[in-house]
Amino acid sequence: MPRCDGEIVQLRAAGVGVVVDLSGDVPVLLHWGADLGELTASGLAALASTATPAVLNNAPDLPRTLTVWPTEADGWSGTPAHQGHRAGRRTTPRLRLTEAQLDGTSLVMRLTDEVSELHVELHYQLDAAGVLSVRSVLTDRSVGEPYDLAGVSTLLPLPRRAGELLDFTGKWCRERSPQRTPLHYGSHVREVRRGKPGHDSPHLLLAGTPGFDFGSGEVWGVHVAWSGNQRYLAEQLPEGAGAHASVLGGGELLTPGEVRLGAGEVYESPECLFIFSNAGLDGIAERVHTRLRARSTHPANPRPLVLNTWEAVYFDHDLDRLRGLADAAAKVGVERLVLDDGWFGSRRNDTRGLGDWYVSDEMWPQGLGPLVEHVRGLGLEFGLWVEPEMINLDSDLARAHPDWLLGPSVGLGAPSRHQYVLNIAHPDAYRHILGRLVALVEEYRIDYLKWDHNRELHEAVHRDPAGDRPAGRAQTLALYRMLDELKARFPALEIESCAGGGGRVDLGILARTDRVWGSDCNDPVERQQIQRWTTQLIPPELIGAHVGDRHSHTTGRDTDDSFRFATALFGHAGIEADLTRLSTEQLAKFTAWAGLYREFRPLLHGGRVVRADLAGEATLLHGVVGPDSALFCWARLASSVEGQSGRVRFPGLDATADYQVRIRTELGLPTGRQVAAPGWITEAQRDWVRLPGAILTTAGVPLPTLDPQQAMLIEFRRE
Structure with a gap:
């Protein structure tokens, strides 16, 4: 893995870009989001030069930066990258980059702190699906009192337009219930103190352009890949986060006294996965699914009934x-x-x-x-x-x-x-x-x-x-x-x-x-x-x-x-x-x-999981789309005021293709609140119906008004 100290490095994969400036004492993450393309040396320098924010009134006399390991030494007043002490002392870390190595889309940064006597090794890996995994390794280089580690957080910047948050809560038998909130000033923190993620697990913390949905909007997300106590946060300060507006991150939640590092001892953080999509929530899901399916340990045999x-x-x-x-x-x-x-x-x-x-x-x-x-x-x-x-x-x-x-x-x-x-x-x-x-x-x-x-x-x-x-x-x-x-x-x-x-x-x-x-x-x-x-x-x-x-x-x-x-x-x-x-x-x-x-x-x-953006929660349209076929479920959970569905669009299909469509009837037909279903539905119950992809994906087609607790399976084959 070749050294890249002092450089500005760019990681690119699957439409995602990460740019890190290694020229200072502590590296600065200049960009995480949509791929900027292969930037020239002058382009990278321009990105770095435009990363300097204004010097504000009643503020530090130097511009604030958000480093890859933010602390108060940078003028950062939010959650620090790590917290701890030695017998109540040495609480003001001053990290310095000693070495950086780049191998393709893998970047390792090694930093030393003479105050706490910790050595930090920070790993960034952007995989082929565009998912950025970040983990850190902290090693105690002291010979004195143990270092009481109170917390380690991985923090990445968000732009101003990421103004809405989505995470999850729930209970036994009602897990992963979504909840949305604007990204306000201050800290949005979700802590898990159950010894496992729990039925109310945050699952993912997602920030996006207001109104982002399954098929639309820019979305930035984080998942803490850890089966114990966790901490998720999104944080926005009035002065921003360097040239950015806010931060998104997480890590393991440590209880007092849980990690005491002695000479030579090591703390390895859980992996935090950071996912960006400019195609809404389905784009986030596709990236993570692609990552998981590429693992050597992913089940290779058909999943038995x-x-x-x-x-x-x-x-x-x-x-x-x-x-x-x-x-x-x-x-x-x-x-x-x-x-x-x-x-x-x-x-x-x-x-x-x-x-x-x-x-x-x-x-x-x-x-x-x-x-x-x-x-x-x-x-x-x-x-x-x-x-x-x-x-x-x-x-x-x-x-x-x-x-x-x-x-x-x-x-x-x-x-x-x-x-x-x-x-x-x-x-x-x-x-x-x-x-x-x-x-x-x-x-x-x-x-x-x-x-x-x-x-x-x-x-x-x-x-x-x-x-x-x-x-x-x-x-x-x-x-x-x-x-x-x-x-x-x-x-x-x-x-x-x-x-x-x-x-x-x-x-x-x-x-x-x-x-x-x-x-x-x-x-x-x-x-x-x-x-x-x-x-x-x-x-x-x-x-x-x-x-x-x-x-x-x-x-x-x-x-x-x-x-x-x-x-x-x-x-x-x-x-x-x-x-x-x-x-x-x-x-x-x-x-x-x-x-x-x-x-x-x-x-x-x-195949690719897709979910339609519909008004209200009474009806759901979701499916899985492959290169040549797809299967969708049109489900009604409860009654609603409207008597007609209107033209419903099917996400994930190819607008330039033609499809043969039929209703699968092996499980029986659902009941509905209608004298007759839309004509094409009735025909598709008997035989294949040919429909252009442009109509299915752009104009949409009417769907039947089902009774509550009814569902219909719709199969598509690409011509």
């Missing part, structure tokens, strides 16, 4: 009943069966047994072998539910090793879902849990682990006679290490991140797992919105989406079969229902849906 036993049998683990369920699953086209909670120790309900990862002799006197062999005899893969980071006090493990619990020595707080957290950063606890998982995977040749995490990490401290120490970060790193070891031992093993449903959906966990469970809620009315916004970051093939019973046990709502099927199709599809209790007619619907999933799986799991 899953049956998970939870909502089918709950804790009622009867071998004959489960064999019958497997038989029914195989007949409708299921390719993987996952045995959920209740198979181990004394686990007959959710109050006991967590931590005892031995097959229950009471429920399974011959072990899981008879069920596993039956499942494999049907040609299905076998998966198993586990929750390795959790423990019930009513368990053999808790009674034998109370010191393995993660919590204060003075006494544990209240349980959550009758459980506590197991300190897997404790070396003995780690070895025990890893050993049990290895033994299970080896004995039963397990293909898939559904890895759950059903409570938050409150008072996450190591128990220590000398005084409890914060342990949230150590717990997350131990989890990563355990997942990495399992993957190294069993390269074909797939793992799902399930955290009380969708409580741990981030790119840190997805670097080590093969899908996320989008939500515990299988109600399609809720799922349409949950999946709509989960795909803002995660491509459909990595999001578990299951068909549940007609009556949802999480909402109490009843929904039609066709609506549930259409909703679950747009993800890594599965079933969460007792097929043995269904009629022949109902099983035929599941079989038809399974056939549709296999037919469209290559498109849905490789």
Whole structure:
């Protein structure tokens, strides 16, 4: 990697540009956004010369700059790049660039601070999808007191026109609910203190031109790829941020005393991903999806149709009943069966047994072998539910090793879902849990682990006679290490991140797992919105989406079969229902849906996710578009005042092409509030209809007025 000290360097990829000035003591990020083209030396110099803002009244006498590592030394009064001290001293860092190296679109900057005696290595990597990843490595170069690191934030500048923010909140069974706000003066800060991203995870923090939507506007976004405590922020000061208006950033949220660096010790920050799009939110999603699909670890095989036993049998683990369920699953086209909670120790309900990862002799006197062999005899893969980071006090493990619990020595707080957290950063606890998982995977040749995490990490401290120490970060790193070891031992093993449903959906966990469970809620009315916004970051093939019973046990709502099927199709599809209790007619619907999933799986799991910009939330139009085909879902969630849709435009199609269009009717036709559907819809229910791309993408076509909780599948083939 050649040195580039003192230069102005330009990183370019996929229509995104990053320009860094390395000529000063601390580098300055001159530009992040749309590609400026290949600038000449004079062009780069011009960009640098125009980066000097005015000197304001009642302000520092030199122009303020926003460096790649902003501190008060630069006149920056916002959140600093790092905070900390040595025994209450050395709190005014003065960093200086010692070396910079550039290799293609990878830039490494090394800085030294003589005040704090820290060495900082800052990595910028612009990938082929135009996503900029930033991470930092801090090394203690002192020989005295330890350095108490209070926080490390990665901050990138935003232009004045980025005046509106979008992030997410939610709760169990209503994850990733969007919320918008203007970017005001001051700090917009989202802190995660749950030990995992949580059901109210910010997910992404996005700033854009006011009114940005799925298909329009410039958008700048950040995602903290970390499965523990996090911090996101957008910050605007009246004096601006150098020549820019504001900053966007994030990092790990450190609790007091959590990171104390001694001589030679290192802190590595989580990776922050910065994404720019001049094509709205769909452009942001496309960049992240492209990045994920390019990974060597991205699932290469078709995502098998899953049956998970939870909502089918709950804790009622009867071998004959489960064999019958497997038989029914195989007949409708299921390719993987996952045995959920209740198979181990004394686990007959959710109050006991967590931590005892031995097959229950009471429920399974011959072990899981008879069920596993039956499942494999049907040609299905076998998966198993586990929750390795959790423990019930009513368990053999808790009674034998109370010191393995993660919590204060003075006494544990209240349980959550009758459980506590197991300190897997404790070396003995780690070895025990890893050993049990290895033994299970080896004995039963397990293909898939559904890895759950059903409570938050409150008072996450190591128990220590000398005084409890914060342990949230150590717990997350131990989890990563355990997942990495399992993957190294069993390269074909797939793992799902399930955290009380969708409580741990981030790119840190997805670097080590093969899908996320989008939500515990299988109600399609809720799922349409949950999946709509989960795909803002995660491509459909990595999001578990299951068909549940007609009556949802999480909402109490009843929904039609066709609506549930259409909703679950747009993800890594599965079933969460007792097929043995269904009629022949109902099983035929599941079989038809399974056939549709296999037919469209290559498109849905490789195409571009698009979402139409519509007025209101009563109707949704979303789809996946490939080079030669597309599949869209027209869904109505609630009633609305308007009786007609008007001309609706289909995003993502080619305006210069012609398309054959038809309505897929295998799941049954939706009901509507109309005497007759638009004429072209009626015709497309019988046969292919030819429509020019210009009409579909620019003029739009009328769509039927569906009843609430109804959906229609529309297929496109390019001529």
